[in-house]
Each structure stands twice: as C-alpha cells, then as structure tokens.
Amino acid sequence: MKLSARNVFSGTVSGITKGAVNAEVTLTLTGGTPVVAVVTNASVDSLGLAVGTEACAIIKASSVIIGTDLHDARVSARNIMCGTVAKVVEGPVSTEVDVEIGGGNTISAVITHGSARNLGIKAGGHACALFKASSVILGVS
Amino acid sequence: MKLSARNVFSGTVSGITKGAVNAEVTLTLTGGTPVVAVVTNASVDSLGLAVGTEACAIIKASSVIIGTDLHDARVSARNIMCGTVAKVVEGPVSTEVDVEIGGGNTISAVITHGSARNLGIKAGGHACALFKASSVILGVS
Amino acid sequence: MKLSARNVFSGTVSGITKGAVNAEVTLTLTGGTPVVAVVTNASVDSLGLAVGTEACAIIKASSVIIGTDLHDARVSARNIMCGTVAKVVEGPVSTEVDVEIGGGNTISAVITHGSARNLGIKAGGHACALFKASSVILGVS
Numbered sequence: 380m381k382l383s384a385r386n387v388f389s390g391t392v393s394g395i396t397k398g399a400v401n402a403e404v405t406l407t408l409t410g411g412t413p414v415v416a417v418v419t420n421a422s423v424d425s426l427g428l429a430v431g432t433e434a435c436a437i438i439k440a441s442s443v444i445i446g447t448d449l450h451d452a453r454v455s456a457r458n459i460m461c462g463t464v465a466k467v468v469e470g471p472v473s474t475e476v477d478v479e480i481g482g483g484n485t486i487s488a489v490i491t492h493g494s495a496r497n498l499g500i501k502a503g504g505h506a507c508a509l510f511k512a513s514s515v516i517l518g519v520s
Numbered sequence: 521m522k523l524s525a526r527n528v529f530s531g532t533v534s535g536i537t538k539g540a541v542n543a544e545v546t547l548t549l550t551g552g553t554p555v556v557a558v559v560t561n562a563s564v565d566s567l568g569l570a571v572g573t574e575a576c577a578i579i580k581a582s583s584v585i586i587g588t589d590l591h592d593a594r595v596s597a598r599n600i601m602c603g604t605v606a607k608v609v610e611g612p613v614s615t616e617v618d619v620e621i622g623g624g625n626t627i628s629a630v631i632t633h634g635s636a637r638n639l640g641i642k643a644g645g646h647a648c649a650l651f652k653a654s655s656v657i658l659g660v661s
Numbered sequence: 662m663k664l665s666a667r668n669v670f671s672g673t674v675s676g677i678t679k680g681a682v683n684a685e686v687t688l689t690l691t692g693g694t695p696v697v698a699v700v701t702n703a704s705v706d707s708l709g710l711a712v713g714t715e716a717c718a719i720i721k722a723s724s725v726i727i728g729t730d731l732h733d734a735r736v737s738a739r740n741i742m743c744g745t746v747a748k749v750v751e752g753p754v755s756t757e758v759d760v761e762i763g764g765g766n767t768i769s770a771v772i773t774h775g776s777a778r779n780l781g782i783k784a785g786g787h788a789c790a791l792f793k794a795s796s797v798i799l800g801v802s
Contacts, residue, residue: 380521382578383563383658398754399611400630403773417754417773419581419616419630422524437523440560441654441795444726445737452734454791455727455758455776470540472680472699475560476737489541489560491685491699491794494737509736512773513582513723516657517524539681544701558682558701582723585798586665593662595719596704596799613752613771617665632722632757632771634750635665650664653701654795 384516385487386438388414392430395423404428404517406436410482415457416515426519435518442514443488445476446507447498454509460486461507467500478506525657526628527579529555533569545569545658547577551623556598557656567660576659583655584629586617587648588639595650601627602648608641619647662800667769668720669800670696674712677705686710686799688718692764697739698797708801717800724796725770727758728789729780736791742768743789749782758782760790 393413394405402423406414414436428434444456462480474495476488486508500506534554535546543564547555555577569575587593590600603621615636617629627649641647675695676687684705688696696718710716726738744762756777758770768790782788 380576380659380661381567383557383559383567385560385563396754398614398752400609400614400616401611401754403754403775415773415775416524417582418524419526419628421616421628422526426522426524435521437657439655439657441558441793444791444793447735449734449736452731452736453729453780454731454734455770455772455780457773457776468541470542470680472678472683472685473539473541475541475562487560488737489795490737491697491739493685493697494739498735498737509726511723511726513771514580516578516580518521520521537682539683542680542682544682544703556701556703583721585719585721588663590662592802594708594801595662596698596700596708598701598704611752611755613750613755613757629665630723631665632667632769634757635667639663639665641665650798652795652798654699 382437384437385440388436388484392428392432392434395428406434414515415512416517417512418517426517432519437516437518438510438514440487440489442510443486444509445488445490445500446509449507456509457512458510459507464500464502464504464506467502476500478508523578525578526581529577529625533571533573533575536564536569547575555656556653557658558653559658573660578657578659579651579655581628581630583651584627585650586629586631586639586641587650590648597650598653599651600648605641605643605645605647608643617641619649664719666719667722670718670766674710674714674716677710688716696797697794698799699794700799708799719798719800720792720796722769722771724792725768726791727770727772727782728791731789738791739794740792741789746782746784746786746788749784760788
C-alpha cells in the first residue's frame with residue numbers, strides 16, 4: 380500500500396509500555412533516532428508488535444509543527460527532529476516545509492503561510508520538526 | 521502493509537480539488553458514505569489519484585471526536601458518521617469507543633475518560649464520530 | 662450538541678483568508694485571545710462564516726502540546742495559551758493536564774506520561790498549551 384502521508388520512517392521496535400487503552404511504542408530508526416508513538420493496545424496486538432519487530436512510523440505532514448530557536452524550550456511533544464530546510468512550497472493559506480534531518484530522511488510539514496512568514500522559514504535555514512506521539516501511525520509489512 | 525490506525529475504509533475517489541499546496545479529495549465508501557480528505561498535492565501526484573481510483577481512508581482513533589445530540593449541530597469537521605456504540609474500553613485517562621456506522625464498518629475513537637463519562641457513552645447507545653478532513657490519510661494498493 | 666472534545670471556546674470571527682482548498686479563520690475569544698483555525702472552504706460556506714459570526718473553536722485534548730520555558734522559542738503552531746496548571750490526571754501511558762488560561766477558560770491536553778514527568782508538570786506550575794490551526798474545528802449554533 381502506498382500512503383498519502385508524506386512521512387514514513389523505517390525502524391525497529393525498541394520498547395513497548397502498555398496501559399489500559401493505549402500503548403507507548405518506541406521505534407529506533409535506521410540511524411539511531413528514536414520515534415515515540417502512542418497507539419491502542421488492540422493495534423499492538425493485531426500488528427504483532429514486540430521488541431525487535433521491524434516497523435515504520437507514519438506521520439501526516441499536517442501533524443508536524445516547525446520550530447526555531449528551541450534550545451531551551453521544553454515541550455511535551457515526544458518527537459523533535461532538527462535539520463536544514465530543503466524546500467518551501469507556499470500557498471495562500473498553507474505552506475509546505477521540508478526539513479532534511481540526516482540519515483537520508485526528510486520530514487514534511489504543512490503549516491500556515493502566516494507562521495512560515497513569521498518564522499522566516501527559507502531553504503537552507505535551520506529548523507526543527509515536532510510531532511506528538513499520538514500523531515504517529517505504525518505500519519508493518 | 522498493516523497499520524496501527526484503527527479506521528481503514530475502502531472506497532473510490534469521486535472528486536479532487538487542487539490548491540497551491542493541498543488538495544481536497546472525496547472518497548465515496550462502499551455503501552455510499554462520502555469521506556473528505558485534505559492531503560498535499562504531492563501526495564495526489566505520487567499516489568496517482570484521479571476520479572475512479574480505488575483507495576482507502578485511514579484515520580487514527582485519537583483523531584476522532586465523539587458527539588451526541590448533533591441534530592442541530594453545525595461544525596466545520598467534514599466527516600460525521602453516526603451509529604450505535606458497540607464497545608467501550610475504559611482506562612484511567614483515555615477511553616476507546618467503537619461505533620458501528622452501517623455497511624459493516626465500525627469506527628474507533630480514543631477520547632478522554634472524563635469526556636466519555638460526561639457524555640454518558642455506553643454500549644448500545646447512539647453516538648456520532650467526527651473527524652477533520654486533515655486527519656485523513658489516503659492509501660492505494 | 663455534546664462533544665467529547667474537551668476544549669470548546671466561544672468567540673467571534675474576526676478574519677477569514679481563503680485559499681483554493683483551505684481557509685484560515687481567526688476567532689477572537691471573549692476576553693480577547695485570538696484562535697486561528699484552518700478549515701476547508703466548503704466548511705466556511707456551509708457554516709456561513711463571515712467576520713462577526715459567533716462561533717466556537719473545538720480542540721481535542723490529544724491535539725494539544727504542553728510546553729514550558731517557551732520564552733524565546735518560535736514555533737509554527739498558531740495557538741499558544743499560557744497559564745497555571747489546575748489539574749493533572751496520570752495514567753500509565755497518557756497524562757491529562759488542565760491549564761487555566763484566564764477569562765474563565767481551561768484547556769485540557771493529553772500528553773504522554775513520560776513527557777509530563779520530564780517537564781515536571783504539577784498543579785500550580787506554569788505551562789503553555791500549543792495547538793496547530795489545523796487541529797481546530799469550528800462550530801456554530
């Protein structure tokens with residue numbers, strides 16, 4: 380299956396914590412970056428997820444926030460990937476920002492045109508992509 | 521690929537409107553229910569989406585809001601599916617609510633425990649599931 | 662209309678910018694705080710939104726990120742509301758954090774247990790709630 384979600388990162392499950400409804404699953408990407416996902420327990424079971432399972436993390440571009448000057452900021456978003464802005468596609472309402480985060484991966488975000496302008500986002504600049512664990516869908520082949 | 525996203529509905533693309541960055545794609549599910557998705561133009565192109573393409577709409581349970589007494593409600597969320605609560609799984613913070621929406625489909629939502637209690641959600645009751653077009657990921661085989 | 666979404670804030674539409682697919686709608690809450698929403702053009706039309714329309718902004722708790730020490734941080738999330746943590750409900754995976762943001766409003770966030778611990782979130786502390794414009798649903802009576 381091919382997905383419209385712009386961000387699909389491959390890795391290996393390195394940790395699972397189950398609660399009553401949800402489970403927190405940590406995926407270690409090729410390259411070492413961890414991605415934390417919160418999915419339902421039922422999904423962990425139906426996908427047969429366990430430590431060592433190869434899986435991918437899928438994140439829709441509209442779930443990604445772009446930040447700059449985050450040095451001292453502390454946010455609850457479990458996933459923060461920083462790098463260099465590779466491309467900016469501007470629209471009247473929305474702007475797409477692609478950030479190269481190393482290891483051959485690029486993360487795409489769709490933010491408002493106003494935010495992109497206020498942050499001064501442009502190709503070649505430094506930016507961080509943030510997304511919540513609850514925005515991550517896991518897939519297994 | 522198998523996905524952790526609890527809600528995967530099959531259908532056929534019945535409309536596409538492209539903007540500068542995003543496109544609105546309407547999928548008509550088997551059974552006739554329309555699902556509206558907003559995805560990036562780049563995804564429409566890479567998936568080869570066109571009117572008539574078979575595709576599925578993928579929605580993470582945590583993106584779904586549960587509502588009751590929506591008769592007079594007018595909300596911007598483009599997707600509203602109503603039916604009967606089939607199952608409720610309670611946790612200390614989150615509660616999973618599964619709603620049978622006809623055509624053999626069930627939609628799962630993860631809402632807060634407090635909301636489920638306030639709405640009086642229980643198996644057998646009537647409820648509606650709402651989700652934004654921007655929460656929908658499209659997949660093609 | 663009763664919704665599971667924990668955050669429903671009343672206000673008046675103070676601005677609308679339309680694109681080809683999406684529109685950016687600014688709502689000024691009672692008290693003066695602006696909330697920015699991105700919804701589809703079709704929703705703007707079907708709800709009859711115009712400057713001066715009374716509407717409410719609906720945000721699911723799971724779409725809200727909690728941050729501290731955000732003084733110099735610059736993020737694309739258009740909506741940032743700061744205040745005092747009123748309540749924390751802990752689960753094994755998820756934690757609910759309620760922040761009083763003035764004007765009689767409280768915003769609820771569901772974040773991971775790990776984040777709440779790392780940020781040292783506790784009742785009485787200062788915290789900010791961030792959410793993307795695309796996470797906001799608009800409703801009219």
